[in-house]
Amino acid sequence: MSKLIADKVNVYYGQSHVIKDVSLEVPANSVTAFIGPSGCGKSTFLRLFNRMNDYIDGFKMTGSILIGGSDIYDPKVKIEELRKKVGMVFQKPNPFPKSIYENVVYGLKIQGIKDKKILDEAVERSLIQVALWDEVKDDLKKSAYALSGGQQQRLCIARTLAVGPDVLLMDEPTSALDPISTSKLEMLIQDLKKNFTIIIVTHNMQQAGRISDQTAFFYLGELVEINQTRALFTNPQSERTQNYITGRFG
Amino acid sequence: MTQTEVELHQLKLEVVNMWKLVSEQMKKSMTALATMDKKLAEEVLLGEKRVNQAEIDIDSHCENIFALFNPVANDLRLVLSLLKINGSLERIGDIAFSVAKFVRKSDGYNYDYLIAQTHTLEMFEEASDLIIDVMKAFETENTQIAQDIFKRDKGLNQLNRSAREFIINYIKQHPQEVEECLRVLSIFRKLERAGDQSKVIAEEIIFYIEAKVLKHSKK
Numbered sequence: 409m410s411k412l413i414a415d416k417v418n419v420y421y422g423q424s425h426v427i428k429d430v431s432l433e434v435p436a437n438s439v440t441a442f443i444g445p446s447g448c449g450k451s452t453f454l455r456l457f458n459r460m461n462d463y464i465d466g467f468k469m470t471g472s473i474l475i476g477g478s479d480i481y482d483p484k485v486k487i488e489e490l491r492k493k494v495g496m497v498f499q500k501p502n503p504f505p506k507s508i509y510e511n512v513v514y515g516l517k518i519q520g521i522k523d524k525k526i527l528d529e530a531v532e533r534s535l536i537q538v539a540l541w542d543e544v545k546d547d548l549k550k551s552a553y554a555l556s557g558g559q560q561q562r563l564c565i566a567r568t569l570a571v572g573p574d575v576l577l578m579d580e581p582t583s584a585l586d587p588i589s590t591s592k593l594e595m596l597i598q599d600l601k602k603n604f605t606i607i608i609v610t611h612n613m614q615q616a617g618r619i620s621d622q623t624a625f626f627y628l629g630e631l632v633e634i635n636q637t638r639a640l641f642t643n644p645q646s647e648r649t650q651n652y653i654t655g656r657f658g
Numbered sequence: 659m660t661q662t663e664v665e666l667h668q669l670k671l672e673v674v675n676m677w678k679l680v681s682e683q684m685k686k687s688m689t690a691l692a693t694m695d696k697k698l699a700e701e702v703l704l705g706e707k708r709v710n711q712a713e714i715d716i717d718s719h720c721e722n723i724f725a726l727f728n729p730v731a732n733d734l735r736l737v738l739s740l741l742k743i744n745g746s747l748e749r750i751g752d753i754a755f756s757v758a759k760f761v762r763k764s765d766g767y768n769y770d771y772l773i774a775q776t777h778t779l780e781m782f783e784e785a786s787d788l789i790i791d792v793m794k795a796f797e798t799e800n801t802q803i804a805q806d807i808f809k810r811d812k813g814l815n816q817l818n819r820s821a822r823e824f825i826i827n828y829i830k831q832h833p834q835e836v837e838e839c840l841r842v843l844s845i846f847r848k849l850e851r852a853g854d855q856s857k858v859i860a861e862e863i864i865f866y867i868e869a870k871v872l873k874h875s876k877k
Contacts, residue, residue: 614728641730643869650731655660 411436412457412575412605413474419452419629422466426452429471430631432624439597439606441616441637444626445652450609453626454577457607458494459487475575492519495568499580501560503552503567508535508544511552511563515571534566538596558589562596576600578608582615594619613653617641625649662727666736669719673740673747676712677793680747683709683754684789684852688782690761691773691845702758709751716744735869739862743796746855746862750789753848757782760841772828772842776821781849784814788856796863807860814853821846 412434419427427449434440442450452461459480461467473480480490492515503511512531513521521527531548535541540562544550552563561581568576578597582590597606597619610616616623617637624634625646633640633649644650651657659667683705690698720741723729729737773779788807795803825843829836861872 613730617730642734644731653730654733655662 411476412607413472414453414456415472415474417453417456417469417471417473419449419456419461420466420468421464424466426629427456428629430626431471432631432634434605434607435622436605437601437603438621439601439608439619441620441623442607442609442626443611443613443616443623443652444632445657446611448626449629450624450626451579454579454607454609457575457577458491458496460496462487492571493573494575494577495571495573496577497561497565497568497579497581500584501557501564503555503560503563506552507549508552508555508563509548512566512570514567519571530570534570535563537569537600538562538566539592539599540566556589558585558592561585561589561593565596565600574605576604576606578606580609580611583611590615613641625652627652662723662729662733665719665723665727666729666733669716669723669737669740672712672716672719673743674793674797676709676716676744676747677789677796679705679709679712680751680754681786681789681793683751684782684786687754687757687761688779688786691757691782692779694761694764694769696762696764699758699761702754703762706751706755709748709755713744713748713751717741720744732866732869735866739866742862743859746858750852750855753852756848757845760845767838769838769842772825772839775828776824776842776846777817778821778842778846778849781814781817781821781846784810784817785849785852785856788814788853792856792859792863795860799863799867801864801867804860804863807856811853811857814850818846818850 414430414432417427417430418425430453442454444450455461456469456473457475457480461469469481475490475494479485480494504514506514509531512534513527516527516530532541532545535544540559543559544555552560555563561584565576565581582593585593594615597608600606601621608616608620620637622634623637623640625632625640625644625648627648633644633646635645640649641653644653683702686698686705687702689695690702720737723737727733788810791803791810792807795801795807822843825839829839832839864870864872
């Protein structure tokens with residue numbers, strides 16, 4: 409399982425210095441929450457781990473990001489291989505306009521896997537992992553769009569899991585969901601961390617408190633404080649952290 | 659102010675009002691004991707209802723804050739501390755009440771000698787002062803004042819031990835007055851407990867301000 413290490417990372421979009429000298433470690437098989445006000449850089453920092461920022465004009469990074477000991481910004485790294493290992497889930501569920509089955513196997517098929525037995529097993533395994541199998545197993549040909557928002561989000565996670573990642577990046581995965589779906593997804597995240605390393609960006613302080621082992625507070629591109637979640641929420645070391653989590657600003 | 663700040667401010671005011679009420683109860687109870695004033699004792703007995711109601715109201719307010727505002731960090735420590743301080747103040751209120759009950763029921767025996775020799779009124783004064791001073795520590799968020807409470811409580815404990823020794827010896831010499839002696843002993847033991855409650859409150863104030871847990875530790 410992979411530990412993630414960021415060492416003296418700076419990110420620039422053109423002249424704009426958006427991430428300032430951030431170093432942190434994400435332990436394997438844990439959930440780390442990134443919190444902070446809008447525009448603080450937490451989503452930008454999240455996207456460093458699967459090199460999604462590479463597509464942004466003017467993006468430049470200094471420092472290093474290691475996953476399992478390997479520098480993912482090494483020129484020899486194949487981005488497609490990286491993204492098999494580092495999956496991402498977005499705020500708005502984004503299933504493809506295909507069946508439930510085709511959504512889950514999509515990543516495997518584009519890798520060239522055609523064996524139906526392998527694909528069927530991957531579908532069952534992934535849907536069980538996200539606690540969706542019992543709800544959809546009798547109609548895998550149903551359109552993904554026919555699922556509820558919470559089910560669609562779990563399907564997107566299943567799709568990510570099917571290709572066998574070690575790391576899951578989640579950018580506000582429950583902010584578009586109702587409270588019950590949110591609760592189910594949070595339970596899923598707690599379950600998934602046994603086998604995956606998870607980073608979640610969230611605006612919901614209580615969610616960070618409920619599900620994360622470690623919380624990192626970002627502000628204006630800086631990492632202000634990172635600590636075990638219980639310590640950060642009961643006795644933050646920085647006054648800025650205290651003011652943010654108590655709602656005095658942000 | 660955010661809504662959370664408004665609620666916390668309101669909660670603090672309620673607790674300070676309860677503090678003042680309990681402090682007043684202790685003062686009246688002490689005066690009632692000093693002069694065996696049954697009328698004053700009756701006032702304390704009636705006042706106990708207000709103390710009990712205040713405790714219930716504050717508990718309920720704390721519960722609402724937890725449920726609705728999810729306090730964290732210093733806000734969480736504040737609400738936790740006030741919840742415990744509330745309980746301690748109510749217990750001090752009970753002490754004032756039970757001394758007043760003693761005065762109301764007193765049967766014509768002259769307790770002046772026993773009260774004087776055991777320094778009960780000095781203990782009462784110190785226990786009452788501790789309550790006021792620990793309130794100052796809270797209002798000014800001054801942990802130094804809170805720390806001083808620990809030493810002073812030790813002083814109160816010492817007075818208590820001396821008083822107990824006197825009563826034991828007195829009972830040996832005057833066994834026919836054992837009931838009256840036990841009543842006086844009961845009073846100063848309660849005062850010693852009042853001092854302990856002020857110490858607990860001081861610990862909670864330090865927990866709130868400095869996030870340090872001093873319970874069960876050497877201070």
